[in-house]
Amino acid sequence: MVENVIQFIDWLEANKRIEFLEHDYASRLNLICKLDGLQKAENYIQKIPVSYRGEVVYRTLLVNCVDSNNSRKAEEVFNRIKDLGLPITTFICDQLLMLYRRAEQKKIPEVLAMMEKENIKPSLLTYRLVIDTKGHASDISGMEQIIDMMKAEGLKPDLMIQCTVAKYYISAGLNEKAEAVLKEMEGDDIQENYVTRKSLLPLYAALGKADDVGRIWEICKSSRRRDEYVAAIEAWGKLGNIEKAEEVFEDMIKVCTNVSAKQYIALLKVYVNNKLLSKGKDFAKRMTDDGCHIGPVTWDVLINLYAEAGELEKAGLILQQASQRTENKPYYSSYLTLLDKYSKKGDVQNAEKIFLHLKQAGYVGKLKPYQYLLQAYINAKTPAYGFRDRMKAGNMHPNKDMAAQLVAADALIKSQTSSLFD
Structure with missing residues (x-):
């Protein structure tokens, strides 16, 4: 095209x-x-x-x-x-x-x-990016200083910034500050503001506020918007209330038209995140029976489902079958999930197999797979001969964490070599 x-x-x-x-x-x-x-x-x-x-x-x-x-x-x-x-x-x-x-946050101050x-005036996006960077680095006071600077310039935090700030307050355990932001987000027009309602559901769930999730959801129900149903399913799932999540899903199926795989996946993710393998398997079958298009998103969730349950062979089989499809290839994250699991087990053979399939799928030029693969060798206490050469061939340069891994891998090679002369 x-x-x-x-x-x-x-x-x-x-x-x-x-x-x-x-x-x-x-x-x-x-x-x-x-x-x-x-x-x-x-x-x-x-x-x-x-x-x-x-x-x-x-x-x-x-x-x-x-x-x-x-x-x-x-x-x-x-x-x-x-x-x-x-x-x-x-x-x-x-x-x-x-x-x-x-990748290079140290260059942001420059x-x-x-x-x-x-004298280049910052935009709202500029402030969003810097606030997110500060929050991600757990620099809450720095994040608040940027918000103050933005307000001093006459710019009001938009919904995206408010959500970001609330998220980082929650991560830092500053629940009272987070609640204050959420109340500000609600304002006086929550009945009419569906975009805000959709954003509030997961944030109240992250705070563990089941009553507030229920309150907001009651307001949402009358609008019959699929994205609000999805937000409610995710929120109840985050709270561990599987029954409520299922209830919202079944209600959505009854009242919404054109329910697609995207909406089904919301409940499937709830089962995955709560490690409910049996329910997840049954629901995946229902998706097929109901005529859902099974594509990369669904494969990714299913691979996570089986991988988290320890059924790596089944997860690998799904990945293999998915990779043979011609219309879409599996997500990079699907390969990475399995590679991570094999790495932690010290299963070098299967880690190498996934690493090869990942490259064959065209996911090259990324450092993370090399880190996971090398860790598989370290966990297996097996020397990774020629690994630096492999990285050079792939035009990979180690970061600080991987440099430490390479030192540990080199120690294994030296240990193996020394044992030959004992």
Whole structure:
């Protein structure tokens, strides 16, 4: 489909049917990034008339670098934007913050300092990203300082920020502060504000507030929205009230039209999270009987179900069957779940098998599988000969945690070698 769009655009351009402007070139560039990768996209930029190689074009390339988690290329593009004298906008800074939030949080202060120096005004997204970063690092006081700064700038925390703040308060055990945020979220129009109701259900459940979950759910019931039913199923499941979760699901089946696998999966996840293998198996069969489309999401949940129950062979069989489908491949997380379990057991043979299948599925360039695989060797007290070479071949660079793993793995090799001379 994308290839056809690109061919059509090429035809329009070649036959002078439309006159391309910078936004048109940027759209073409975006399609090339998605279909052919960043390198071909960069090559295409050289074909764009110089007068149209502006901020919109390079901003489009930067977004795709960030989406690909390619820090090196993103930084190259950012430096090119600076070298060309193009404007450094809030949007561009937010892209860098999104990139660094995932992997290189130590660089976030550099971006914020640059914004302050260049008098680049933070957006609501800027504050969201920094608040989330602070909360994720358990820096609650730092998170609160950012909120105060935002309010001083005349910006009011939106629903997403409120949910994020409440979540981190709960994680830190600051339940009173979390409740205060939730009450603020409710306001006076909770009867009409379904988006907020949907957000409150899991947060009250995380606080263990069954009465509040029930109260909000009673307000939700009359609207008959599927996403509110799903939120209620998840909330009751989080509280361990399986009967209530099942009751909400059956009510949804009766009153909602077009109930899909997505809604079924909500209850299946409840069974998984509460380690109810028998119920999960029966419900998975019901999904098939009811005509649900079984795809990557369902496979992922089922693999988790069996893996958590210790039935790794069954989980592996589901993964194998799913990987043979041509229309969709299993999620990266499905492979990682099994790899983690085999790693903890020190089952090197099966860990190597999952690692190979993961690479065959096209999930390359990620460090976590190497960490799990190496840990399998360490837990099995088996030397991982040539592991550093394997990492180099995969263009992998160890982080701090994996560097410690490699030291432990090297010790096993030395121990094995020394024992030959005892």
